[in-house]
Amino acid sequence: MKRINLTQHIRLASLGLIAGAGLATGSLAQAQEQDTIKLAYVEWSSEVASTNVVAAVLEQAGYNVELTSLSAAAMFQALASGDADAIVAAWLPTTHADYMERIGDQVEDLGPNLDGTKLGLVVPAYTDVDSIAELNDNADRFNNEIIGIDPGAGLMALTEEAVDTYDLDLRLRSGSDATMVAALSNAITNEEDIVITSWTPHWMFARWDLKYLEDPENAYGGAEQIHTVVRNGLEDDMPDAYAILDAFEWTPDQMGEVMLMNQEEGSDPAENAHKWVEENQDVVAQWLDN
Structure with a gap:
């Protein structure tokens, strides 16, 4: 399955490429009836890896997925305005604290998807x-x-x-x-x-x-977590997608596997994400079993 993005998802669905990719819905007709979910991310290696993996899992569950790369400020603003449905890229409690303080009442923090x-x-x-x-x-x-x-x-x-x-x-x-x-x-x-x-x-x-470098003044704070944050109303609009996003959680080692795959010359992050998802169905099953 190819990555379904802003310019491709309708064309791919009409060509029937979704149907043969093992979607949870089991048919093209069902996949076409599903909503499109919009994921935003920043161009950090970690967030490219995690966002593409989540997109691959949502596609496996039958959703069309749009991925948009933005600056950190624009990513949070898109989430608050509803131009994006979810991010899996919020570093808390320190790095993105200012953004979350500004939009906190417009979004829902589903908690950490990665520790360490x-x-x-x-x-x-x-x-x-x-x-x-x-x-x-x-x-x-x-x-x-x-x-x-x-x-x-x-x-x-x-x-x-x-x-x-x-x-x-x-x-x-x-x-x-x-x-x-x-x-x-x-x-x-x-x-x-x-x-x-x-x-x-x-x-x-x-x-x-x-x-x-040691930080005796603790200017960078302590260890953080990466959180999944969704727009208000997503649970009502797309409860299955919300549940998958809520269940998504993996380890630094698992993320590292995908990041290293993405560094291979000529590799495609979306294809690598699909490959990782296919090879780790035991992990993915925990995100889908909700």
Whole structure:
């Protein structure tokens, strides 16, 4: 089954591609009668993995699914306005706290879908700097900059606060997950020092030997969870989809499997998600058995 997105879901249904994909409804006619559910996400490796897996499971249950990649701010606004039905990408209680405070009465938090997250500043393991407090004394080794991700991300807001807390002389440079990883890869290839904003789970920790800088001032807070959040009214409108989203929960290792698959050259996140779902039907059954 191919990913059903904003431009494809009607055409794919009419071609009958949904019918042969093992949908829970068992027929194309039933699938076409199902509602379309809209999932929003941010272009973080972790959220690309989880959102595509959830989309594959919802498709297996007979739903048409639209996926939309947005900035963090736009993602939460889309959820509040009803332009998106659900996200599985809310990092709480810290990273996305401001967004949730603004829209809290317009959405429903279904709780964590993954435990064991961490945020902070990361360097290659060979770098002999161990704490954020040591960065100023070694700023020139890092070109006087911290390599960040998209400017609307909660992690960037936390890093701006960390820069103030530690009175850092390094400039926070915004970009994206992809540009951050590219800069890290280039630095490691050349055995250079680099400091980046990062989080766990992320596939790069499986590829390279990295370490978090100690955070004695606790600027990044403690461990977080990734939550599933839906718009108000979804349970009434699409109770089966709501139940699947409510039951969705997996581990960092399981997410890591999908993230690594997505890093293979030429791979497609939607196809990888479908492959993982097919190979882990025992796990998926727990999400569908509600």
